[in-house]
Amino acid sequence: MKQFLEGAVAIARTVAMCKPAVIAAYPITPQTHIVEELANLIAAKKLNAEFVNVESEHSAASCVLGASAAGVRVYSSTSSQGLLLMAEVLFNIAGMRLPVVMCCVNRAVSAPINIWNDQQDIVTVRDAGIILLFAEDIQEACDLHIQAFKIAEDKDIMLPVIVNIDGFILSHGFEPVEFPAQDLVDKFVSNYEAPYKLDVDNPMTFGPLSGPEYYLETRYAMQKTMENEVMKKIQAVADDFTKNFGRKSFGFIEKYKTDDAETIFVSMGSICGTIKESVDDLRNQGEKVGLVRVITYRPFPSKILVNSLNNAKKICVIDKSISLGLNGILFTEISAAFYSNNNGKNFPKISGYVSGLGGRDVSKEEIIDIFKQNKDVETEFLGVNKENIGSYI
Amino acid sequence: MKEVIIFARAGQGAITTAQVLGSAIIKSNMYAYAFPHFGAARMGAPMNAFLRYDEKPIRLRSQIRMANYSIIVDETLFNLRDPLEQIKSGGVAIINSAKNFVSDKDRKVFSIPATKISEETVGKPMANTVLLGAFSFLTKEVSLERLNEAMSERFKGKNVELNIRLAKAGYDFASKFGS
Numbered sequence: 001m002k003q004f005l006e007g008a009v010a011i012a013r014t015v016a017m018c019k020p021a022v023i024a025a026y027p028i029t030p031q032t033h034i035v036e037e038l039a040n041l042i043a044a045k046k047l048n049a050e051f052v053n054v055e056s057e058h059s060a061a062s063c064v065l066g067a068s069a070a071g072v073r074v075y076s077s078t079s080s081q082g083l084l085l086m087a088e089v090l091f092n093i094a095g096m097r098l099p100v101v102m103c104c105v106n107r108a109v110s111a112p113i114n115i116w117n118d119q120q121d122i123v124t125v126r127d128a129g130i131i132l133l134f135a136e137d138i139q140e141a142c143d144l145h146i147q148a149f150k151i152a153e154d155k156d157i158m159l160p161v162i163v164n165i166d167g168f169i170l171s172h173g174f175e176p177v178e179f180p181a182q183d184l185v186d187k188f189v190s191n192y193e194a195p196y197k198l199d200v201d202n203p204m205t206f207g208p209l210s211g212p213e214y215y216l217e218t219r220y221a222m223q224k225t226m227e228n229e230v231m232k233k234i235q236a237v238a239d240d241f242t243k244n245f246g247r248k249s250f251g252f253i254e255k256y257k258t259d260d261a262e263t264i265f266v267s268m269g270s271i272c273g274t275i276k277e278s279v280d281d282l283r284n285q286g287e288k289v290g291l292v293r294v295i296t297y298r299p300f301p302s303k304i305l306v307n308s309l310n311n312a313k314k315i316c317v318i319d320k321s322i323s324l325g326l327n328g329i330l331f332t333e334i335s336a337a338f339y340s341n342n343n344g345k346n347f348p349k350i351s352g353y354v355s356g357l358g359g360r361d362v363s364k365e366e367i368i369d370i371f372k373q374n375k376d377v378e379t380e381f382l383g384v385n386k387e388n389i390g391s392y393i
Numbered sequence: 394m395k396e397v398i399i400f401a402r403a404g405q406g407a408i409t410t411a412q413v414l415g416s417a418i419i420k421s422n423m424y425a426y427a428f429p430h431f432g433a434a435r436m437g438a439p440m441n442a443f444l445r446y447d448e449k450p451i452r453l454r455s456q457i458r459m460a461n462y463s464i465i466v467d468e469t470l471f472n473l474r475d476p477l478e479q480i481k482s483g484g485v486a487i488i489n490s491a492k493n494f495v496s497d498k499d500r501k502v503f504s505i506p507a508t509k510i511s512e513e514t515v516g517k518p519m520a521n522t523v524l525l526g527a528f529s530f531l532t533k534e535v536s537l538e539r540l541n542e543a544m545s546e547r548f549k550g551k552n553v554e555l556n557i558r559l560a561k562a563g564y565d566f567a568s569k570f571g572s
Contacts, residue, residue, distance in 0.1 A: 004416035004425065004543075029434070115434060137452075169454050173428035174412050176419050273452030363455045 002176035008033030014142040021072035024052040024063035030167040031105040057082035061089035068098040071197030080107035094129030099152035116359020117167040119320040252301040261290030267318040278367035302337035355382040394447040401466035411442035417543035426451035526563025
């Protein structure tokens with residue numbers, strides 16, 4: 001039976017079905033409801049896990065790093081400034097090849113302080129060696145969490161996974177959610193048996209000093225894992241999920257009405273729902289428009305994206321983050337993917353739009369307007385109110 | 394697709410109201426998406442809870458600017474922007490107030506003294522459930538039975554019975570407006 005649940009609560013209950021042994025987190029809006037619910041489940045003895053209260057996100061990440069190194073399944077979640085405070089530990093978790101699973105409830109980064117949604121937080125750690133997944137709706141956020149444990153803990157992968165959900169829009173939104181049967185989850189995400197762990201009888205060192213002779217090879221190994229094993233298994237895990245749970249999971253990308261599309265939008269997260277509605281409206285007006293939704297953002301599925309986009313004439317990338325001084329992050333990466341993967345052939349015109357920063361509402365009309373204006377732009381901000389701009393411009 | 398805006402102040406239970414309504418609506422093979430919009434994150438600040446529902450899954454994530462129905466929990470919000478400006482033509486507004494508001498040809502406006510009804514019925518100010526009962530009668534979008542089921546799942550202990558009585562009281566009060 002479907003339940004009408006808040007995203008954070010639905011995610012927490014899904015995580016509980018995956019049975020992590022240690023959870024550590026520090027409260028931060030809009031993530032807090034996830035760990036609150038997990039703490040409730042542990043207190044009610046519905047989840048047998050150790051909940052470690054910590055004094056900061058740096059400690060939360062360190063705590064799950066330690067527990068994961070000791071060989072158990074772990075979970076944490078955070079947002080915005082919390083993720084930034086975790087940043088150095090996240091690089092350590094990835095470098096030590098620890099299968100930590102986290103949720104980042106995406107929120108703007110200070111200053112000015114802003115608690116609302118954009119995706120600037122997670123893109124700051126996109127280079128850490130973490131597998132990054134983005135959900136469009138609450139059900140998908142739950143489904144990706146189940147897959148995250150299986151991907152992270154795969155013996156051929158052993159890398160952290162962060163599932164991203166848009167703050168408030170999904171974390172505080174309510175939707176009908178369906179939970180799978182516990183035995184299906186148990187079978188899909190089997191008990192974690194660490195291939196290596198901290199053990200007094202068989203001592204090991206994690207993250208020791210590694211000089212110039214070895215460090216480069218550790219990064220090479222991580223890159224090869226991303227390029228090979230992760231690229232292979234993400235689709236396999238998604239297909240396996242679809243088969244076992246009877247609910248479609250897409251893997252790398254979702255193509256929406258792209259077959260004959262001349263203009264294709266590209267974006268990630270919940271805004272893709274609004275874009276799909278815009279695509280339908282434009283299709284009703286006879287326009288050949290589609291959407292490619294990026295679900296797996298790291299490893300970046302460059303070839304898959306180029307193949308799905310290169311029959312279009314125009315690509316409009318809608319980012320909820322920006323590398324200030326360059327462009328929207330996804331815009332830059334899609335452009336780079338075409339440059340490297342199109343064998344020197346001509347490729348579609350790519351325009352970049354930065355939208356929804358700090359929780360700015362993005363309407364269907366604004367998306368339709370992007371199509372209608374058909375501009376060639378690299379960094380066009382949607383909805384800038386000139387009256388709100390101060391003296392630094 | 395139908396869209397509802399609940400106008401309230403943070404702490405007045407608007408999110409729970411949207412959740413109960415959405416939860417009741419999906420019981421009839423519908424889809425729904427409820428979500429809050431906060432201004433300043435503090436108690437008493439004006440806020441909205443939004444609800445969309447349809448026969449197909451809701452994908453639209455933007456805030457609701459113009460609603461088919463609105464529930465105005467706190468009439469002091471009229472001192473700010475007039476909530477009635479955000480109702481579509483043909484829409485219905487339900488206001489927690491004893492004052493008379495005037496309907497026009499584009500929209501119907503109903504005053505329900507929900508706080509007073511709640512205090513008389515259960516001795517506590519639980520206006521939102523009274524307004525939900527009135528919503529059920531005035532819009533016919535959801536039955537009292539579905540609301541009661543949703544509230545039985547959402548609330549615990551004696552609060553279930555209190556809320557069911559309040560929804561009935563709101564429904565009965567609204568029924569004097571005729572259908």
